[in-house]
Amino acid sequence: MTRGQTPTRAQTVPTDRALLEKYGPVFESVAEGAAERERDRALPFEQLRELAAAGFGAVRVPVERGGDGATLRQLFLLLIRLATADPHIPQALRGHFAFVEDRLRAADGPDRDRWLRRFAAGELVGNAVTEIGQVEVGRTGTRLEADDDGSWRITGRKYYTTGSIFADWIDASAITPDGAEVAALVATAQDDVLVTDDWDGFGQRLTGSGTAEFRGARVEADQVYDFSNRFPYQTAFYQLTLNAVLAGIAAAAEQDVVAQLRGRSRVFSHGAAPESRNDPQLLETVGRISAAAAAASALTLSAAAVLDEAAAADDPADVTRLKREAELEVSRAQIVVSELALRAATALFDPLGASATASSKALDRHWRNARTVASHNPVAFKARIVGDAAVNDADPPYEWYVGTAAPRPTS
Incomplete structure (x- = not known):
């Protein structure tokens, strides 16, 4: 069985400049009204449709299949720029790009071809893995049952279903009657799928990270995949997407503090200059945020470049080595990027004074969003894992679970 050729190894790879010229105007459009959408809790349906229509969901798909053929480093460069415009949208697309990656690495054949055509046509994929309530760590209550015509029916309830409310498909984890853990691709355009915007976090409120309920929804027989066969660097990929969101939030904080300080007419009597924009103490703070x-x-x-190496690997020994390297590199980045983004989102108020806390400015959104993203896959555990690898050459875990019982043993 031959693995599909990834864009990293394809003949045609675009330049960073070409990608930014193509998607930059769309990102600018997304940025318009971002603060107002957050204040009004207006989900970015229109903005995601605009991105899909521009081909952004297929940025990793090879050129000859209707995409851009971007590398992973280029994808994450674009995600940072998009997060600067609106941090909710890259997180909402996290499950989509992960499934794109999975299909890019799949064996050549009709299934892979069908999905690449869907991506190129602008179809989006959401994510539904986590369940809340009395669910043991590493378990799922979502079930697949065989239908009479050879298809499946999926029944279950998921939470943290990021991006699913915007999507054409939901990538849902489930258990088959024989106990196998699988990923089922569920079409959202059916009455037996209900996605609700009931995420109540104080940040990242527009990511569509609420509840997805499957009430015996249909799943085609060829849309069920063995979960153990998903692309090997998937946990690193998922976390690096959140790192890109944090980097974008930090960049947005820089943009806002620069714009606010540049236009500020009021000064403090005990300041160091007659204009705030020339006060060396305030400029130092802006420099540190930058x-x-x-x-x-x-x-x-830098971590994305390691993912590119992992994506290009064919030899099993290289796949194993680069999977480990990618996981640790992304974890190292997470530890530091989380701190940097939170520092930038907090420090932006120092040069601006109390007036910057006005609700109309919505500058608090940067901290709230950064704090919410940085709470994923707790950074304290990642620091321990990186330290254990450094001191004891221990392998990091490649699957993360949350639930009500002690973690199941890992091999």
Whole structure:
């Protein structure tokens, strides 16, 4: 069985400049009204449709299949820019790009071809894995049952279903009657699928991270995949997407503090200059925010380059080695990028004074969003895992679970 050729190894790879010229105007359109959407809790349906129509969902798909053929580093460069415009949208697309990656690495054949055509046509995929309530760690209550015509019926309830409310498909984890853990691709355009925007976090409120309920929804027989066969660097990919969101939030904080300070007419009597924009103490703070944003982006893109190496690997030994390297590199980035983004989102108020806390400015959204994203896959555990690898050459875990019981043993 031959693995599909990834864009990393394809003949045609675009330049960063070409990608930014193509998608930059769309990102600018997305940025318009971002603060107002957050204040009004207006989900970005229109903005996601605009991105899909521009081909953004197929940015990793090879050129000859209707995409851009971008590398992973280029994808994450674009995600940082998009997160700067609106941090909710890259997180909402996290499950989509993960499934794209999975299909890019799939064996050549009708199934892979069908999905690449769907991506190129603008179809989007959401994500539904986590369940809440009395669910043991590593278990799922969502079930697949065989239908009379050879298809499946899926029944279950998921939470944290990021992006699913915007999607054409939901990538849902489930258990078959024989106990196998699988991923089922569920078409959302059926009455037996209900997605609700009931995420109540104080940040990232527009990601569509609420509940998805499957009430015996149909799943085609060829849309069920063995979960153990998903692309090997998937946990690193998922986390790096969140790192890109954090880097974008830091960049947005820099943009806002620069714009606010540049136009500020009021000064403090005990300041160091007659104009705030020339006060050396305030400029120093802006400089530190700028440095934090630049470092967050650089760390994210450096880790993305390691993912590119993992994506290009064929030899089993190389796949294993680069999977480990990618996981640790992304974890290192997460530890630092989380701190940098939160620092930037907090420090932006220092040069601006109390007036910057006005609800109309919505500058608090940067901290709320960064704090919410940085709470995923707790960074304290990642620091321990990186330390264990450094001192004891221990392998990191490649599957993360949350639930009510002690973690199941890992091999």
